[in-house]
Amino acid sequence: MKKRILSVLLVACVSAALLSGCGGQSTETASVPKTGEVLTVFNYSEYMDPDMLEQFTAETGIEVKYEEATTPEELYTKYKSGGISYDLVCTSDYMCKRLIDEGEAQPVDFGSMKNASNINKRFWTFNKAIDPSGTYALPYFWGTIGILYDTTKVNGDIDSWDVLFNGDYSGQIIMQDSMRDTFMITLKYLGYSLNTTSESEIREAADLLKKQKPDVEAYLVDEARDEVVAGNATMAVVYSGEAFLGHLYNPDLKYVVPKEGSNVWIDSWLMTKNCTNTEAAQKFLDYLCRPDVATANFEFIYYSTPNDAVIKNMDDELKNDPAIIPPDDSVAVCEVCTQIDSETTELYNELWKELKAQ
Amino acid sequence: MNRNRTRLLGVPYIIWVIGFTVIPIFFIITKAVTDGEGAFTLSNLTAIFDQLHRKALVMSVSLALVSTIICIILSYPVALILRSSRFKRKSIILFILILPMWMNFILRILAMQMIISNNGIINHILETMGLAPLKLINTPGAIILGMVYDYLPYMMLPVLNSILSIPEDVIEAAKDLGSDSLHVLTRIILPLSLSGVGSGITMVFIPSMTEFVIANILGGGKIQLLGNIIEQEFTVSMNWNLGSGLSVTLMAFVLITSFIFGRHQEDTAAGFAI
Numbered sequence: 145m146k147k148r149i150l151s152v153l154l155v156a157c158v159s160a161a162l163l164s165g166c167g168g169q170s171t172e173t174a175s176v177p178k179t180g181e182v183l184t185v186f187n188y189s190e191y192m193d194p195d196m197l198e199q200f201t202a203e204t205g206i207e208v209k210y211e212e213a214t215t216p217e218e219l220y221t222k223y224k225s226g227g228i229s230y231d232l233v234c235t236s237d238y239m240c241k242r243l244i245d246e247g248e249a250q251p252v253d254f255g256s257m258k259n260a261s262n263i264n265k266r267f268w269t270f271n272k273a274i275d276p277s278g279t280y281a282l283p284y285f286w287g288t289i290g291i292l293y294d295t296t297k298v299n300g301d302i303d304s305w306d307v308l309f310n311g312d313y314s315g316q317i318i319m320q321d322s323m324r325d326t327f328m329i330t331l332k333y334l335g336y337s338l339n340t341t342s343e344s345e346i347r348e349a350a351d352l353l354k355k356q357k358p359d360v361e362a363y364l365v366d367e368a369r370d371e372v373v374a375g376n377a378t379m380a381v382v383y384s385g386e387a388f389l390g391h392l393y394n395p396d397l398k399y400v401v402p403k404e405g406s407n408v409w410i411d412s413w414l415m416t417k418n419c420t421n422t423e424a425a426q427k428f429l430d431y432l433c434r435p436d437v438a439t440a441n442f443e444f445i446y447y448s449t450p451n452d453a454v455i456k457n458m459d460d461e462l463k464n465d466p467a468i469i470p471p472d473d474s475v476a477v478c479e480v481c482t483q484i485d486s487e488t489t490e491l492y493n494e495l496w497k498e499l500k501a502q
Numbered sequence: 503m504n505r506n507r508t509r510l511l512g513v514p515y516i517i518w519v520i521g522f523t524v525i526p527i528f529f530i531i532t533k534a535v536t537d538g539e540g541a542f543t544l545s546n547l548t549a550i551f552d553q554l555h556r557k558a559l560v561m562s563v564s565l566a567l568v569s570t571i572i573c574i575i576l577s578y579p580v581a582l583i584l585r586s587s588r589f590k591r592k593s594i595i596l597f598i599l600i601l602p603m604w605m606n607f608i609l610r611i612l613a614m615q616m617i618i619s620n621n622g623i624i625n626h627i628l629e630t631m632g633l634a635p636l637k638l639i640n641t642p643g644a645i646i647l648g649m650v651y652d653y654l655p656y657m658m659l660p661v662l663n664s665i666l667s668i669p670e671d672v673i674e675a676a677k678d679l680g681s682d683s684l685h686v687l688t689r690i691i692l693p694l695s696l697s698g699v700g701s702g703i704t705m706v707f708i709p710s711m712t713e714f715v716i717a718n719i720l721g722g723g724k725i726q727l728l729g730n731i732i733e734q735e736f737t738v739s740m741n742w743n744l745g746s747g748l749s750v751t752l753m754a755f756v757l758i759t760s761f762i763f764g765r766h767q768e769d770t771a772a773g774f775a776i
Contacts, residue, residue, distance in 0.1 A: 217737050321723040323738055361620075362640050362722025376620045493739040501554045501726040
């Protein structure tokens with residue numbers, strides 16, 4: 145009796161094995177067996193369609209360990225603490241420059257990547273500010289910083305940073321609780337470069353911000369957009385991607401990049417110096433530039449994409465939205481924010497602290 | 503043998519304390535007394551006297567003080583009423599009091615934000631009644647409100663516990679000896695409940711003094727508490743040494759507070775035993 149049970153079990157096992165074997169073969173066309181290679185990828189949270197990671201593993205057999213951070217500073221701290229060895233890192237322009245300057249990145253042969261040419265030339269040019277040789281940073285998403293405002297609560301269209309400083313909208317303004325972004329606005333408004341290292345220019349900007357503080361309702365980051373959507377504030381300084389989402393919630397909202405110019409930001413991918421399997425890492429970067437993958441990621445995030453192939457297939461409505469595709473003339477007056485020397489950074493920190501404690 | 507076994511039970515706790523209290527404090531103190539290059543310095547500790555930091559410290563202490571006082575004013579009468587009430591199921595009242603603690607505290611603060619924001623529920627009600635809207639959010643008052651909302655149960659529970667556990671005999675004895683109600687309150691109930699108030703103060707004052715999240719959400723980033731400055735030193739300025747130095751000074755303040763009120767607790771507890 146026992147033997148019979150055993151044989152039944154055996155048969156069951158074998159057939160199960162066969163079935164699963166067949167199952168495995170039928171999906172073989174789409175899925176490659178795991179190669180045992182592992183890539184550790186470090187990105188901002190909610191900054192990639194998770195399905196695209198699975199698809200990459202299915203296509204190449206390379207496993208992806210995915211790590212996330214919320215701010216450039218957090219990403220940098222986590223990266224530097226050395227707990228995990230990352231192969232690929234995606235971060236903001238000035239943080240890319242910092243990592244490149246510290247020798248944390250290794251050059252990538254973008255020329256040999258089949259899909260890298262989908263990235264529009266202007267972004268490689270923009271990235272010259274952080275990566276002059278053009279061999280380290282691969283543009284991923286980009287955008288501008290501008291004002292999101294409620295058209296029903298202001299007189300006419302806004303086209304200047306002046307509305308934040310002239311006192312007309314006292315108590316209705318939300319500024320970014322982010323040091324460089326907030327200083328950037330003031331520097332641009334005063335007609336200076338946002339990468340200035342001149343102490344007097346920075347101090348002038350700080351004085352203006354201190355004068356402006358009583359008019360500011362709050363300094364926020366993620367909630368800035370929501371406050372305008374909810375009608376708690378008339379205008380907020382936001383990133384273009386946020387503006388697009390705000391516009392979806394409330395059609396009365398409008399986004400503008402002021403005429404004095406602003407910051408054009410680019411988040412890029414770097415291959416770290418610790419990456420040993422450069423071939424796999426390059427495959428991943430190439431995969432991200434592929435039109436179908438880039439489109440999926442775009443539809444997940446709705447930030448501006450540098451990928452021409454994605455833009456080509458976009459709906460007209462999206463194409464004409466300045467929050468998705470900022471018009472050329474507004475981008476022309478914008479600058480890329482780069483990492484500044486440590487002395488200036490300290491000055492910034494001190495003045496920012498003074499402003500917040502005022 | 504038996505004693506050894508009992509000692510073994512303490513091992514997980516000892517590992518916990520070493521891993522998550524002793525070693526981190528050691529790191530923080532080392533960072534606090536060194537500069538970026540690792541050389542010894544006291545400047546991170548004396549930095550608390552900088553005008554900016556002093557201002558933030560004063561703000562932190564005063565907001566924490568006001569919140570603690572409001573918590574006492576709210577909890578003490580409730581405890582007295584509960585003691586004298588004939589309501590049998592006091593546990594139900596207790597249950598209602600601690601019910602908010604079941605919810606995540608950030609969520610509660612975000613809910614508070616909705617309630618007091620410019621277009622929030624309170625102002626909406628005022629508007630429908632034809633009254634002018636109030637400026638509630640992004641003020642020091644909003645931060646105090648958030649702190650009281652969050653920490654009230656921590657005051658309520660020990661105060662209630664100490665007042666409810668005063669034996670009825672003691673009070674009856676006082677009345678027999680000719681005390682009126684006011685006398686009973688000031689000479690019997692008040693001294694015997696001080697231990698509860700003391701631990702309530704420690705449990706409300708300390709977290710509110712080190713608070714920075716409530717200040718960020720309800721203060722709109724316009725009001726800097728010492729906790730905000732420390733957070734900023736670690737995340738934005740990357741000056742971990744200064745951040746650690748300020749943390750150590752804040753710890754010293756916390757230590758002093760718990761020393762003052764902790765000692766008081768033992769005194770009253772001892773008095774009660776006699």
